[in-house]
Amino acid sequence: MSAPVARLDDVHLSFAGVKAVNGVSFEVNPGELFAIIGPNGAGKTSLFNVLSGVYRPQQGSVRFLGEDILGRRPFRIAAMGMARTFQNIALFEHLTxxxxxxxxxxxxxxxxxxxxxxxxxxxxxxxxxxxxxxxxxxxxxxxxxxxxxxxxxxxxxxxxxxxxxxxxxMEPKLLLLDEPVAGMNLEETEDTARYILDIRDELDVPIIMVEHDMGLVMDLADRIMVVDFGTPITTGTPAEVQQHPDVIRAYLGEEIGS
Structure with a gap:
C-alpha cells in the first residue's frame, strides 16, 4: 500500500489554555477525498492551519509527503505542493x-x-x-x-x-478545501461537487475537505473524521459515520436519507 500523503499524530493545539485541537490523529492516502466535519468551533479550520504551517501545535507530529513539516513556514509547505482554498474568498477583485x-x-x-x-x-x-x-x-x-x-x-x-x-x-500534491460550497445555491453546489470529483479522479489530487453540507460530504467523501471541540469522535466511511450514535445525535440529528 502507498504511503500516506499527509499524516497527523496526536496533535494538540491550545490558545490561552483553551484546547482548539485535542489529540487528533488521521492520515490521507493517495487519491483519497478525506472530509472533516463538526459544528462551528470544532477545530476544523485550526487543523487546516496546523497542516499548512499557520499554527504550530504544542504536541504531536505533522508529516507531508513523508517529511516532518512541523515548524516549517507556510510558503515552504506550499512550495512542497500543499494548496488551499479559504472559507472567505481571497481573490484580487480588480484583476481578471x-x-x-x-x-x-x-x-x-x-x-x-x-x-x-x-x-x-x-x-x-x-x-x-x-x-x-x-x-x-x-x-x-x-x-x-x-x-x-x-x-x-x-x-x-x-x-x-x-x-x-x-x-x-499551484499543481498541488494535496488540496485543502475549506467549506468549498458555503453560501452557494443548489445549482452552484452541484457544479462544485462535480469539479471536486474531477479533481480527485481525473487530476488524481488527494483532497481534505471541511464542509457543513452533510449531503455533499456523504456523497463525495471516501472517509470522514468527526470532531467536537477539537476532539475526534470517530473516523470511517460515510456509511459508518452516518450510523455512529454520537454523530447522529450531536451533528446530523437523524440518519441521512431516513
Missing part, C-alpha cells in the same frame, strides 16, 4: 480571472524581476508556458465566459470557482 489564476503559478517561476521586465528568453518562454497551463484550468473549470473579466464583477459561485482554480494552478 486569468491574472488571479496566474498568481497560483508564482512558486513555479524561475526568473527574476529584471528578466520579467525585459520579457525575453527564459522569462518569455516560462510566461507563455504558465499561461498555457492556466488556460487548461479555465477549460477544466469551465471559466471561458469570464476569463478576461475582473473577478469583482463575477457571481459569488464563479468567484469560488476561480479560487479553486488558483489553488489548482
Amino acid at each position: 480571472v486569468l491574472d488571479n489564476l496566474m498568481l497560483g503559478r508564482h512558486q513555479h517561476i524561475g526568473y527574476g524581476a529584471a528578466a520579467a521586465f525585459l520579457w525575453r528568453g527564459k522569462a518569455r518562454n516560462q510566461e507563455l508556458e504558465h499561461r498555457r497551463f492556466v488556460e487548461e484550468i479555465v477549460d477544466f473549470l469551465e471559466l471561458e465566459a469570464w476569463r478576461s473579466l475582473p473577478v469583482g464583477l463575477l457571481p459569488y459561485g464563479v468567484q469560488k470557482r476561480v479560487e479553486l482554480g488558483r489553488a489548482l494552478a
Whole structure:
C-alpha cells in the first residue's frame, strides 16, 4: 500500500489554555477525498492551519509527503505542493480571472524581476508556458465566459470557482478545501461537487475537505473524521459515520436519507 500523503499524530493545539485541537490523529492516502466535519468551533479550520504551517501545535507530529513539516513556514509547505482554498474568498477583485489564476503559478517561476521586465528568453518562454497551463484550468473549470473579466464583477459561485482554480494552478500534491460550497445555491453546489470529483479522479489530487453540507460530504467523501471541540469522535466511511450514535445525535440529528 502507498504511503500516506499527509499524516497527523496526536496533535494538540491550545490558545490561552483553551484546547482548539485535542489529540487528533488521521492520515490521507493517495487519491483519497478525506472530509472533516463538526459544528462551528470544532477545530476544523485550526487543523487546516496546523497542516499548512499557520499554527504550530504544542504536541504531536505533522508529516507531508513523508517529511516532518512541523515548524516549517507556510510558503515552504506550499512550495512542497500543499494548496488551499479559504472559507472567505481571497481573490484580487480588480484583476481578471486569468491574472488571479496566474498568481497560483508564482512558486513555479524561475526568473527574476529584471528578466520579467525585459520579457525575453527564459522569462518569455516560462510566461507563455504558465499561461498555457492556466488556460487548461479555465477549460477544466469551465471559466471561458469570464476569463478576461475582473473577478469583482463575477457571481459569488464563479468567484469560488476561480479560487479553486488558483489553488489548482499551484499543481498541488494535496488540496485543502475549506467549506468549498458555503453560501452557494443548489445549482452552484452541484457544479462544485462535480469539479471536486474531477479533481480527485481525473487530476488524481488527494483532497481534505471541511464542509457543513452533510449531503455533499456523504456523497463525495471516501472517509470522514468527526470532531467536537477539537476532539475526534470517530473516523470511517460515510456509511459508518452516518450510523455512529454520537454523530447522529450531536451533528446530523437523524440518519441521512431516513
